[in-house]
Amino acid sequence: MKKEMSALDIKFCINELNEEILNAWAGKIYDIDGLFLFKMNVPGEGRKEFVIEPGKRIHLTEMKHSTPQKPPAFAMLLRKHLSNSKLVEINQPDFERIVELKFEAKKESFFLIAELFGEGNLILCDEDYKIISPYKSRIWKHRKLESGKKYELPPKKGKNLSSITKKELKEVISDSDDLVRGLASQLAIGGPIAEEICKRADLEKKIDPQNLSQKDYTNLFSIIKRLLRENPSARIIFEDNFPLTVIPFQFENLKDKNFEAFDSFNRALDHYFKNISKKEHEKAKEEKIDGKKEKIKSRLDKQKQNVEKWEKKAQKAKKIADLISKNHEKVEKILKNLNRVREDQGWKGVKNELKKPKKSREDWAKLIESVKPHKGKIALELPDFDIELDLRISSFENASKYYEKNKKLQEKIIGAKKAIEDTKKKLQDLKERTIEVETSTSVPEKRREKKWYERFKWIYTSQNLLVIAGRDSKTNQEVVEKYMKPQDRYYHADIKGAPHTILKNKEKNISSLSNKEAAQFAAIHSKAWKRGLTNVDVYWVNPNQVTKSAPAGEYLPKGGYMIKGKRNYLTVTLEAVVGLLERNETKLPICGPSSAINTHSKITVKIKPGNVKKSDLAKTIKNRLEEKADRKLNVDELMQILPPGPGMIE
Known part of the structure; x- marks a missing residue:
């Protein structure tokens, strides 16, 4: 590759x-x-x-x-x-x-x-x-x-292919082990191109250059010069459905391979290296997944070891508690007598008693294996088992203490077993690739070609008619002077700071719903939203009523227009819906009247004027849409389509 x-x-x-x-x-x-x-x-x-x-x-x-x-x-x-x-x-x-x-x-x-x-x-x-x-x-x-040094080219490793003479060609490769290695190293062109030259010259690549005739050298030289003048025919070569190489023209060595042709070598390179990036990304992902698997397996092993360890401890605690309970009277007698001797004679008296052979000790001391005065503990030898007791508490309390220890260990075991099941599920999810693994590498995607109207604010009505509105003074002027046609309609919110809005009409009749949606779109993107208004009046007129000619003595600012004749008013509500419009396998964020957006998007978020900062609102909308859509959204994308100023989710 x-x-x-x-x-x-x-x-x-x-x-x-x-x-x-x-x-x-x-x-x-x-x-x-x-x-x-x-x-x-x-x-x-x-x-x-x-x-x-x-x-x-x-x-x-x-x-x-x-x-x-x-x-x-x-x-x-x-x-x-x-x-x-x-x-x-x-x-x-x-x-x-x-x-x-x-x-x-x-x-x-x-x-x-x-x-x-x-x-x-x-x-x-x-x-x-x-x-x-x-x-x-x-x-x-x-x-x-280094900074401050004069840039120099690296030492030359071979002759310049584009300027080499026939005589130099023979001189530089004649002492090589074989023809292909001589071409590759002495001309610094690499193996694939050297092999292609051999193929075109119909010469064995392993031939000793000393055995080449003058005619062979002439042919080689001619082929090299033709390669440099070859007509471009860019293509990506595939092997087993995976890109093997990218070449600027057809190679004789590769003519039997599957290929994809391109109209330019740059485009072929772009697509080829995208596939390489994808392969590297997948490899990095596999390595990350393998690394995660090993960590999870290690965690699983540790969890199993802990369960095994705790089960043994729990069994031991239960056995000790049962032994203490079974030998309650005997244990209680030992504790009382030991504490009596300790109070009368001190620990020295206890130790003197324990120094005697077991047969010679008093009955209460015969089962004692050892004492740990600094810990207040004694070790007893009960049938088949040695136990450790706290001599400061009774036999019953000692048994209860071990029963409680067993209970806590059992609770830990239950929790650990649940954790083991969770870990097993994570491991299975990794094996089945249901967990998304992030890597430091990324795969570039082909840039979507934007439609002309995406320079403006835009939506499609429920009648599937395009509505555009200016974003600034320049695009406001373009909307009217470049894109408004006689069959369209012009809309403007009756408030200072509203965009010129055009409904592009491709139907004979514009429905009343589309008319209302265009008016509401004009209102949503006006200063009325920023001012937190609930309703606003919007008028519409035909394109021939919009003129740049001001009455005598008056002046129109740049991007300003006069309206001749009757204005048709609608009162619209300031509320909007954000959704995702599917176009050519891409989901584009759109914002406009609910009836229009709901027609084109199954996933929506309803908003209205409010006090949440626009950037924060965009982040919340992004999260809401991403929960339901299989598309990652960009906050900047949403900022471009949202109404001006703060808002809130309804």
Whole structure:
């Protein structure tokens, strides 16, 4: 399984990068556990993103990555120097597994150098290649990657494939053990590409280079040059339904394998490494599960050992208690006489009595094995068993003490056995994968392509008609001037601080319910909600009644409009419902009138104006929806759709 890009991969990749993101402007930069995500703004095309994983890869990405809330220090350093700068060059120095990106700011230039070999690195340099900071400081015999040092390429391990001559080709591989190893090591191209060259040249890969003819070398040289000019035909190669490698064009060595074709090598790389990430995530998950299993098994063994230990102690305590009860008179006599002697003669008198042979002792002392004065204990030898008694209490109290000990141990055993069953269930759940195990790795998912209307506030009515409303002055103006059509309806809450709202009409007749829902949607997202009002008036008009022309002597602010003719008023209630709309296997959070949301979502949370901070309200709604939906929600997603200001759950 291929885990990093070859020099040839890099060449084809950056050919596409130069077409896709050259002259783009750098936005935010993230470090996601060592994977760097660059958000770029391409003039005339919008946002594109690419990733760099030092030691492994660089390519455009369509995947949605989980970005950290607080970027690590190196990502912040990159933002400081590169954000709002222009990407003007993308190069592969000396056909190495290195990519050099040049960014130009207003007054200075920077080089970002991605080393995609070994452990990898990312080095930020100034325009003179003086290192501002490396991602990882490294020192070798021949070069240093440290702040303040001049950046130097690593020592060359082989000839440059893109510039090698036929004569040099023969010179560098002629002394190798065999052809494939000579190509792989002396040209630093790796085994798979070396094998592909041998295949295309129709030469045995194990052949001794000394046995090659001049014609063979000419053919090899020609094939190498053709490889560099090969028409892209990107594909992921599969073996046993699992991705084996990703290649920029068809390899003769792999033509019998199953493959998935892509329209660009960058897209193929993106999907391939997503699968690799998935595999690594699954492996990490398996390791985490195995680790948890071992911990649970260890806990289970300890719990079983405890039960066994406590059962033995409980049995012993019960046996002692029964023996004391059975020999009650005898034990009581021993205790009374021992305490009498101790009171009359002290412990010395007791010890003198116990020094005598058992046959010579008084009757009360014959069963005593030993005394422990400092603990107030004596050991007796009763039939088949030795017991320890507290000489400060009676025979009955001693028996009760052991019975109580047995009772407490039995309670512990019951609790431990219940814990054992719980542990067994956890172990079974792990085996059946019903327990979710979190790992430090994550799997990027393909980014969902957003619809044009998601730039605005939006819902679908119960009649399945789209309603959009502006989020700010810019989108308010767009709603009216770009997206309002003659067959639509315009809505506006009769209060200062309300968005322009449009119901997009694709039916001949708009139902009264859809009309009310659009009006209520306009009200929900107005300042009326923030002011905590219960009801508000909303009017609707036809698009031809909305104009930018102000009466003589009056002035309309930016985004302001005049309404001509009759306004149709509705009084609506300020309450809303949050739900999840299913679209293309994705559940999107939506917020609007209950009749509209209930039509499109089985899971809902009802809200109204209140005093709970909007961010706290969003967190509570998130938890409520996640309890019932098989989708993790983001608080920011909910903040985008909720009405302005605080609220409360009804």
